Amino acid sequence: MAHRSAKWKQGSLMKVSSEVCPVCGGTGWKFAGEERRVSRCDCRLKQKGEALLAAARIPKRYEHCELSNFSFEGPHSHLTRARMDVCKFVEEYPLENTGLLLIGSIGVGKTHLAVGIIKELILSKGIACLFYDYRELLKQIQNSYNDSVKATELEVLRPVFETEVLVLDELGAVKPTEWVWDTVSLILNTRYNDNRTTIITTNYPDDPAKEASGTSEFSRAQRAVRGETLGDRIGERMRSRLHEMCRIIKMEGADFRQTIKSASFR
Numbered sequence: 001m002a003h004r005s006a007k008w009k010q011g012s013l014m015k016v017s018s019e020v021c022p023v024c025g026g027t028g029w030k031f032a033g034e035e036r037r038v039s040r041c042d043c044r045l046k047q048k049g050e051a052l053l054a055a056a057r058i059p060k061r062y063e064h065c066e067l068s069n070f071s072f073e074g075p076h077s078h079l080t081r082a083r084m085d086v087c088k089f090v091e092e093y094p095l096e097n098t099g100l101l102l103i104g105s106i107g108v109g110k111t112h113l114a115v116g117i118i119k120e121l122i123l124s125k126g127i128a129c130l131f132y133d134y135r136e137l138l139k140q141i142q143n144s145y146n147d148s149v150k151a152t153e154l155e156v157l158r159p160v161f162e163t164e165v166l167v168l169d170e171l172g173a174v175k176p177t178e179w180v181w182d183t184v185s186l187i188l189n190t191r192y193n194d195n196r197t198t199i200i201t202t203n204y205p206d207d208p209a210k211e212a213s214g215t216s217e218f219s220r221a222q223r224a225v226r227g228e229t230l231g232d233r234i235g236e237r238m239r240s241r242l243h244e245m246c247r248i249i250k251m252e253g254a255d256f257r258q259t260i261k262s263a264s265f266r
């Protein structure tokens, strides 16, 4: 019995010693520089980063996305400018906290960059960030009206309102209805009024709602031919609000998924 408890003691001591940070001795504070000023130990920043990353809701599919593995040279040189703008944003944040609107065609790397940004903000600056797919968010809000679902609308929306940086991926991807417009206005206006940063991606061109917004057969056909715009999908007022909240980053080029596929066949 005595033997067993001694063994247990040894085991637990070993466990503790492997967890205690050698720099700060577990206090979270370290002395640095000539004057031996006290500052936060890196182990705490690392712990905080890991917790923030786990809370950011980055989908599995995009977990690999980082600024450091975003190609922007050679065949991808059309993305150099976008990447540069994004890195500048990360560097200057939070002194400069205007959001970003990443606009571009399918598969050009918008979500990759958006995820890369928040990962960097989380890990190097300890900033709370949240990723939401626009469709998923609207679906969760709509679900909250269902009596059998526990979460209330406010419970879904609170983190979306309050997170310091929000990524809203694929803005406009839900067919617009009055409710969709009201909900997107509520989200964007709340974040705008609280001076919070929002990073948005969209496939829709940043053009006004088409004049042909009537419901006649002719105007509908016209809209289909010319393709829908961001104005059509979220309403002109919200598009104009976005221009106040965000800097626009245009990304054009081939679908990265196709490029990779065709390269592997060569």
Ligand SMILES: Nc1ncnc2c1ncn2[C@@H]1O[C@H](COP(=O)(O)OP(=O)(O)OP(=O)(O)O)[C@@H](O)[C@H]1O
Pocket: 065, 069, 070, 071, 072, 076, 079, 104, 105, 106, 107, 108, 109, 110, 111, 112, 113, 170, 201, 203, 256, 257
């Ligand atoms: N420049 C790049 N360097 C490295 N990987 C990239 C690059 N661009 C895209 N990818 C990869 O290609 C895939 C598609 O990119 P992503 O999902 O970011 O495109 P998207 O513009 O958001 O597309 P969609 O319009 O369909 O949402 C991802 O796996 C992403 O990691």
Ligand SMILES: [Mg+2]
Pocket: 110, 111, 112, 169, 170, 201
């Ligand atoms: Mg995307």
Ligand SMILES: [Zn+2]
Pocket: 021, 022, 023, 024, 025, 026, 027, 028, 029, 041, 042, 043, 044
């Ligand atoms: Zn430490």
